[in-house]
Amino acid sequence: MQVAYQLARFVHAALTVLLLSSVLAPRAHADAGDFQAMPGLWKIVTHAKGAPHETVAWHCVDEDADPWASFALPPPDASCQRxxxxxxxxxLDWHVQCHAPPVLHGRVAFDSPEHYSASLGAEGAEPLLRVDGRRYAACTSPKD
Incomplete structure (x- = not known):
């Protein structure tokens, strides 16, 4: 009788773990639509190939912002299409086609929710642009 009781407890515990893991798993593994970047004030440092100095810009990203609008590098020219x-x-990965070859490849890669590196350039060549983005704080006003 003791063995049957222990077996029943083991089966009950195993079923409980299985049920909990199936309920909690979707929350633990977000889908591709759940972009992992924190909202807030971001410092964007851009290094352009051949430029003597880097440029620094500050950008406020809202919580529900579209990652393509907030983090993807804009096409270099209005005639270019992403x-x-x-x-x-x-x-984020994309290609940019302008009026003349070559096709450019863009990429933004987050190594944490508060830091990313980005680049834009021709395949197999040194990037034309390198960008480093880091979140510094929460946005405090619409003027940020």
Whole structure:
């Protein structure tokens, strides 16, 4: 009788663990639509190939902001079109086609929710732009 009781407790515990893991798993593993960047005030440092100095800009990102609008590097010219956009929880990848070749490749990769590196350049060549973004604080007003 003792063995049957212990077996019943083991089965009950195993079923409880299985049920809890199936309920909690979707929350633990977010889908690709759940972009992992924190809202707030971001410092954006841009290094352009051939430019003597880096440029620094500050950008406030809202909690529900579109990652493509907030983090993807804009096309270098108004005549350029972004295509082949791919998004995961921690990165954005795309191609840019301008009026003349080559096709450019852009990428934003987050190594944490508060830091990313980005680049834009031709495949196999040194990037034309390198960007480093770091979140510094919460946005305190619409003017941030």
């Amino acid at each position: 295509s082949d956009e791919h998004r995961s929880r921690t990165s």
